[in-house]
Amino acid sequence: MSKLLVTLGFVFLSAFGFSQDTLTISKSDLRQKLSEKNLQLQMARKNYQSAKADYQQSNALFLPNITASYTGMVTTNPLMAFGSKLNQEILTQSDFNPALLNDPKTTQNFATKIEIQQPLLNIDGIFGRQAAKAKMEAFQLQTQRTEEYLLLEVSKAYRQLQLAYKAVNVLEKAASTAKTNLKLVENYFKQGLLQKTDVLNVQVRVNDISNQLQYAKSNVQNASDYLAFLINEDTQGKTFKPAEALDNTIKVEVVDWQWSDHRKDIQAMQKSSEAYQKMLTMSKMSFLPRLNAFGSYELYDSQFLGTAAKGYLVGAQLSWTVFDGYKSIGKYDKAKADFQKASLETEQYKKQSQLEFNKTHRQLKDAENKVGLSQLAFEQAQEAYRIRQNRFAQGLEKTTDLLVSETQMIQKELEHLQAVFEYQFTQEYLTFLTK
Missing domain, CATH: 2.20.200 (Outer membrane efflux proteins (OEP))
Structure with missing residues (x-):
């Protein structure tokens, strides 16, 4: 009786410890924590504050x-x-x-x-102030775009966590099925209906699934750690669990996706180019008297x-300043080169963005087709395994054929979940590229 109580006590403590260490979190909670605590976002905000302080210094032009x-x-x-x-x-x-x-x-x-x-x-100072303002606005837009990117990243990480938990569920179910098949094969072996090699093959399969399950659990922890990194939280000894499970199906929406150069990151590049243009004009105006x-x-x-x-x-x-030893002329040449470089970088970035949009737009259609095909393949693999399992129970199928069918069914289910994840993320990424 005392042994039973001790055993129940350990089970209770283990269950309690697991509930304490597993933190259920929703996507809305993650978004809020990201906005408040993410380090990259905080650094972007500090860059904006620094640029704003530079602009405030230009008030000395009038005061x-x-x-x-x-x-x-x-x-x-x-x-x-x-x-x-x-x-x-x-x-x-x-x-x-x-x-x-x-x-x-x-x-x-x-x-x-x-x-x-x-x-x-001080005419040159006026253009210097305009350059500082354009720089400040560029950092403001860049900060907003950084937050949009991090929201996309945390959504992706959340879906990866959902996928990891789903993979664990699939493999746990597969492990249970494999153990059931092992018991069946061992009974057939004891009855002399199967050979020792059949038992060994099924044992190898059980061990293989156990190994895959361990890797899947590690992937859960990896995905959880990355989410913790994004929201700047210490989860030592803890694991996040998504409040919502990954869907097995997708919702196809008819959207007229259009690329636009009004995105905040492109506007930030244009503002940066504008700042360099003002700096060039300021260098020209420095030749005038004050x-x-x-x-x-x-x-x-x-x-x-x-x-x-x-x-x-x-x-x-x-x-x-009539002549300062070629110093002002050198500054003007440098400002001109910087402005031309910024203009070229902006044009290149716009073309790269257009290229990325076109590529992702095609990937979304490919991902949609992949989901449909993977779902069909999974359903066919399920049916094939069901038929082979029934025939094996009647002694009409080989053990190896049953194992191949089981492996294929698990593989197709995991592939289908991966396809659903890819479609959902590609859809979000395309929204991000057109935002």
């Missing part, structure tokens, strides 16, 4: 640059001492004494200074925090 400083100093330098007294408005007639001018006493000076620099006309205003307000005193004297300075500067 003033304001700095404030407080300086304290002690000097016996003739020029600095005379200038400090002049700024403090404490200069007297005696200070013009040549002896004091040449060898002044220690002079203190404390200065508060507020400076303002205001850009007025106009900037400046001003300052200053407070001086010989005492700390004193404000005895004050004054201001306001002005404007028109500057023009």
Whole structure:
């Protein structure tokens, strides 16, 4: 009695442990977790934030640059001492004494200074700001496309997990059938109706299915680990289980698939090319002069925090770099080459995308035909196995023929499930290519 209780206790603990380690998850849960936790998506968002920060820096083209400083100093330098007294408005007639001018006493000076620099006309900066904006928009579109791709990837991984579980179910059923056949063959052998080689052949078949079943269970864990990677979760010692099973049939929809260059990834490439074009224009405009205003307000005193004297300075500067040693010309040539390269890359990407769409469109029709043929082949294999099994029970079929028929039935069922998976994913991928 005690042994029975211990055995039941182990069975209960095993069942409880399995339920704890197996996490049922739906596709909607995966989509939400992907959006919140996927590392690749987070990096894409950070790239956008970085580009947005670059664009924000271009606000300096219109906004003033304001700095404030407080300086304290002690000097016996003739020029600095005379200038400090002049700024403090404490200069007297005696200070013009040549002896004091040449060898002044220690002079203190404390200065508060507020400076303002205001850009007025910087044409190259305007195009630089437009380039930064185009770059920011390109990263925004790229982030959106990355999320669309990852949603496709997590859907594919979910279907792979469904397929892996379905394969385990098929092979478990096959293992049960093989063991039943083994018992039948062993009984026939004991009755002298079959030879030892027949028993060995069936035993080999049982072992072969057990081996396949082990690989199928490993595939379940591999698919589960990949899903965990996509949603950035630690599933050490745990396994995901899909809330929905893989369908054995497909739903064929009549859709007028049309390729378009309004996809977010293509728009991102076009925005990137636009950014390079603005950079090229900015390089051209750098040959033009710049106009900037400046001003300052200053407070001086010989005492700390004193404000005895004050004054201001306001002005404007028109500057023009006439020649900088071929530096600006080199930048222009580089910007031109980068823009041409970006234009070529965009054109190549569009052609590759069109090519991929055409290829996938044909693959969808092929996948549909494959599902129909594989389903027919599986049904025929089932019927053939049923007939051979009945004939074998009547002693009218060889053991080897039964094993071949059984193997073929399992293989055709797995092929049909694989065909259904391929059709469903190809349909989703085609939607992704036209989105």
